[in-house]
Amino acid sequence: MLSPKKVKWRRQHRSGFKGLAHRGSSLDFGDFGIMAMQPGRLTARQLEAGRIAISRSVKRGGKLWMRVFPDRPITKKPAEVRMGSGKGAPELWIANIHPGRILFEINGVTKEQATAAFKLAQHKLPLKTKIVARE
DSSP, X not given: OOXXXXXXXXXXXXXXXXXXXXXXXXXXXXXXXXXXXXXXEEEHHHHHHHHXXXXXXXXXXXXXXXXXXXXEEEEEOOTTOOXXXXXXXXXXXEEEEOTTOEEEEEESXXXXXXXXXXXHHHHHOSSOEEEEXXX
């Protein structure tokens, strides 16, 4: 499961999704990638499910890069606890995604293999995404 090994502060505020992604919006490593088309949150489990789907599809051929990391904690309080007495404990880790952000990149496979692998990964993600290729 993806989560930071060490954080300076356990609990953060939730932040918004204004604007487009400027960082991580171009293919830097591979020839093919998945780009987010709408804002949202990706949990560590969703990212891991997408990564496994891609790597199984290409039968561990080629090289895969995950361009986002879930570094923001989402806290929850236990069930049936009264209001007050502070913020809850971290429950899961998410990555805030802005439109235009590249999520995964792959290299060393054909266009057909990359498209098939990314189609499987797109079903695991809650955002609208598109497959992009290096021109």
